[in-house]
Amino acid sequence: MTQSPVKTERRGAVLEVTLDRPKANAIDLETSRIMGEVFRDFRDDPALRVALLTGAGDKFFCPGWDLKAAADGDAVDGDYGVGGFGGLQELRGLNKPVIAAVNGICCGGGLELALSADIILAADHASFALPEIRSGTVADAASVKLPKRIPYHIAMEMLLTGRWLEAEEAARWGIVNHLYPGDRLMAEARAMADQLASGPPLVYAAIKEIVRDAEALRFQDAMNRITKRQLATVDTLYASEDQLEGARAFAEKRDPVWKGK
Known part of the structure; x- marks a missing residue:
């Protein structure tokens, strides 16, 4: 074989x-x-x-x-x-x-x-x-x-x-x-x-999509796409349990537990 x-x-x-x-x-x-x-x-x-x-x-x-x-x-x-x-x-x-x-x-x-x-x-x-x-x-x-x-x-x-x-x-x-x-x-x-x-997978996904998308855009156009949640990964991140978990972990002075959702 x-x-x-x-x-x-x-x-x-x-x-x-x-x-x-x-x-x-x-x-x-x-x-x-x-x-x-x-x-x-x-x-x-x-x-x-x-x-x-x-x-x-x-x-x-x-x-x-x-x-x-x-x-x-x-x-x-x-x-x-x-x-x-x-x-x-x-x-x-x-x-x-x-x-x-x-x-x-x-x-x-x-x-x-x-x-x-x-x-x-x-x-x-x-x-x-x-x-x-x-x-x-x-x-x-x-x-x-x-x-x-x-x-x-x-x-x-x-x-x-x-x-x-x-x-x-x-x-x-x-x-x-x-x-x-x-x-x-x-x-x-x-x-x-x-x-x-061990890091936040939804944040990684958003970073990679932002970088790819922004390559051919002017700065303000790229920022508008982010703030208006026109990128799928950014929209997912902002509505995720992980987004809340990050804030809670910071407030509670503990390591976050990322679930990727």
Whole structure:
């Protein structure tokens, strides 16, 4: 029986997703479709609150698109499955936190996959690049996302030259939140995942929808949509038991108990 290239493990309210496709954790169409199903199920499971994505081993997080599979017939514009390439970057309604734990080389579509997470943690030996320019193609998602995340000129240099960034420089420009020694990365990532899993899921959902919705709006237009409760997650939050629980817990000087409703 063929071993799945995507491993999952539930730890309480945390779903750990490991891309495990030797030698380099590259993604072909089949792997992308499996990842889409995994993240769709994570999105739709009320018992899961946080996802943690990493790669197997300590050398590669993900180099992106599997060029060998492409040479064997996988079309670059083929069926990536729900959520688009890697199952994350086009998955609608994903209102739960996702952490990427980058354990090694992270380039091309692998960097685009990491950029689809909300928080990026990395091993201090990780490296980052967009080498598509050298193979005559475009890093499409990164061309949309990266100039909005880091200084424009740094993003354009990466896109136009394919230059590699070591982990420390990636952190300096804000691609990475925190760096850790390789043997501590997963422990630190799990600690952050557990911290988020203990937080208010309805607030997380509202934050993610607000951020997505506001990206294409002027500030006042975005604020009007929030205050008028035109966003589904905000409307749910303001009418929730959790909203009352937060106020009660503060008044009673105790930790809140979040139910997600």
